[in-house]
Amino acid sequence: MADRRAERRAEKRAAIIDSAWGIARRDGLGGLSLHGLAAAVGLRQPSLYVYFDSKLALYDALFLDGYRQLLDFVTERDYTGDPRDALVRFVRDQVEWAGADFVRFQMLFQRSIPGFEPSAESWALALEFYDAASAVLSAAGLTRQADVDLMSALISGMCSQQAANDPGGDRWAQHAEAAVDLFLAAANGRPAHRKVVSTGGRT
Amino acid sequence: MADRRAERRAEKRAAIIDSAWGIARRDGLGGLSLHGLAAAVGLRQPSLYVYFDSKLALYDALFLDGYRQLLDFVTERDYTGDPRDALVRFVRDQVEWAGADFVRFQMLFQRSIPGFEPSAESWALALEFYDAASAVLSAAGLTRQADVDLMSALISGMCSQQAANDPGGDRWAQHAEAAVDLFLAAANGRPAHRKVVSTGGRT
DNA sequence: GTCTATACATCGATAGAC
DNA sequence: GTCTATCGATGTATAGAC
Numbered sequence: 543m544a545d546r547r548a549e550r551r552a553e554k555r556a557a558i559i560d561s562a563w564g565i566a567r568r569d570g571l572g573g574l575s576l577h578g579l580a581a582a583v584g585l586r587q588p589s590l591y592v593y594f595d596s597k598l599a600l601y602d603a604l605f606l607d608g609y610r611q612l613l614d615f616v617t618e619r620d621y622t623g624d625p626r627d628a629l630v631r632f633v634r635d636q637v638e639w640a641g642a643d644f645v646r647f648q649m650l651f652q653r654s655i656p657g658f659e660p661s662a663e664s665w666a667l668a669l670e671f672y673d674a675a676s677a678v679l680s681a682a683g684l685t686r687q688a689d690v691d692l693m694s695a696l697i698s699g700m701c702s703q704q705a706a707n708d709p710g711g712d713r714w715a716q717h718a719e720a721a722v723d724l725f726l727a728a729a730n731g732r733p734a735h736r737k738v739v740s741t742g743g744r745t
Numbered sequence: 746m747a748d749r750r751a752e753r754r755a756e757k758r759a760a761i762i763d764s765a766w767g768i769a770r771r772d773g774l775g776g777l778s779l780h781g782l783a784a785a786v787g788l789r790q791p792s793l794y795v796y797f798d799s800k801l802a803l804y805d806a807l808f809l810d811g812y813r814q815l816l817d818f819v820t821e822r823d824y825t826g827d828p829r830d831a832l833v834r835f836v837r838d839q840v841e842w843a844g845a846d847f848v849r850f851q852m853l854f855q856r857s858i859p860g861f862e863p864s865a866e867s868w869a870l871a872l873e874f875y876d877a878a879s880a881v882l883s884a885a886g887l888t889r890q891a892d893v894d895l896m897s898a899l900i901s902g903m904c905s906q907q908a909a910n911d912p913g914g915d916r917w918a919q920h921a922e923a924a925v926d927l928f929l930a931a932a933n934g935r936p937a938h939r940k941v942v943s944t945g946g947r948t
Numbered sequence: 949g950t951c952t953a954t955a956c957a958t959c960g961a962t963a964g965a966c
Numbered sequence: 967g968t969c970t971a972t973c974g975a976t977g978t979a980t981a982g983a984c
Contacts, residue, residue, distance in 0.1 A: 656773025699902025
């Protein structure tokens with residue numbers, strides 16, 4: 543078909559985005575420049591405007607691409623089966639995924655670029671991920687708002703620390719099981735009212 | 746004596762730093778410019794070089810000032826008394842403090858400015874804070890590396906979510922008690938103990 | 949210590965030829 | 967679709983007068 547052109551265009555766009563990730567990993571997200579990016583893909587800077595309307599549009603494409611990667615990563619994995627085990631795997635996967643690429647994590651989960659707001663289309667993909675994550679938590683019995691808020695915060699914190707302090711490692715990822723069991727122990731053995739306790743001593 | 750001059754100089758430096766925080770809150774940390782900052786304090790841009798050697802030095806001053814604020818905040822509070830209650834107060838205070846100023850949180854705990862690395866002097870102050878935080882955790886019985894890593898991650902995540910999603914609110918801060926009790930219930934129902942090494946952590 | 953003037957670089961974006 | 971050329975803005979930093 544005559545969509546040969548659109549296809550090659552999409553491929554080139556993807557190549558530019560890949561290259562942008564590489565530069566961002568080296569120079570930081572805020573250090574990304576169109577001149578440098580163009581040079582890296584064998585173009586002159588104005589030619590990038592054939593593929594992106596503006597620099598913010600490029601950032602939006604990165605945001606979208608990052609969530610596409612994350613969503614692909616999540617959907618190609620199996621979080622069915624025993625809900626507790628699934629949640630453990632989910633947490634470990636998330637932390638490892640975050641630790642694999644700090645700037646990608648930064649782009650998706652932190653607000654480090656002044657003036658950048660994801661487009662509605664990109665944000666929709668982000669919401670898809672949050673829905674998928676909610677399903678895994680919910681299946682394991684974490685449905686109360688407080689539980690979800692806290693578990694989300696813990697996963698987020700583990701990802702952040704892993705990405706910032708031990709990129710590529712597993713110092714925080716290895717605590718996935720402990721993290722999940724903390725919550726499940728509390729959520730399962732919870733009567734109407736929580737009334738603890740802590741003697742300060744040990745048993 | 747003739748330190749009148751040094752005194753006024755320090756005051757002016759502090760005024761510049763305060764103004765810089767205000768601009769950063771409005772334009773983002775990366776959106777801070779020396780021209781804009783100078784105008785805001787009634788100076789011309791080159792005059793800022795009397796007070797700061799470079800823009801990175803200004804960022805370092807902000808980093809230092811932020812940790813000074815945090816350390817003042819922590820030391821003026823009382824985290825003695827019942828260790829569990831102290832830890833609950835500590836967590837709540839931290840989350841509220843983070844939620845009070847997103848860019849300050851961003852400067853202290855995220856790496857959003859390409860090329861900026863805190864100086865050794867500034868970093869020393871950061872370590873003071875981590876020591877103080879460790880003491881509060883440790884007093885409550887959280888001494889194992891895994892416990893400290895996870896509790897740190899949870900506090901960090903709560904702060905991050907609070908600052909990014911509910912600035913000035915208390916959606917995450919109100920879960921301080923639940924967060925602490927999760928950990929203490931687990932830590933107390935467990936025979937102890939291994940030795941812990943320094944966390945060296947940063948979010 | 950503050951100013952004017954300016955160097956000098958970088959950057960995002962546009963116009964128009966090919 | 968890619969280029970050359972260039973604009974205009976911004977931004978950091980320095981020199982030197984006062």
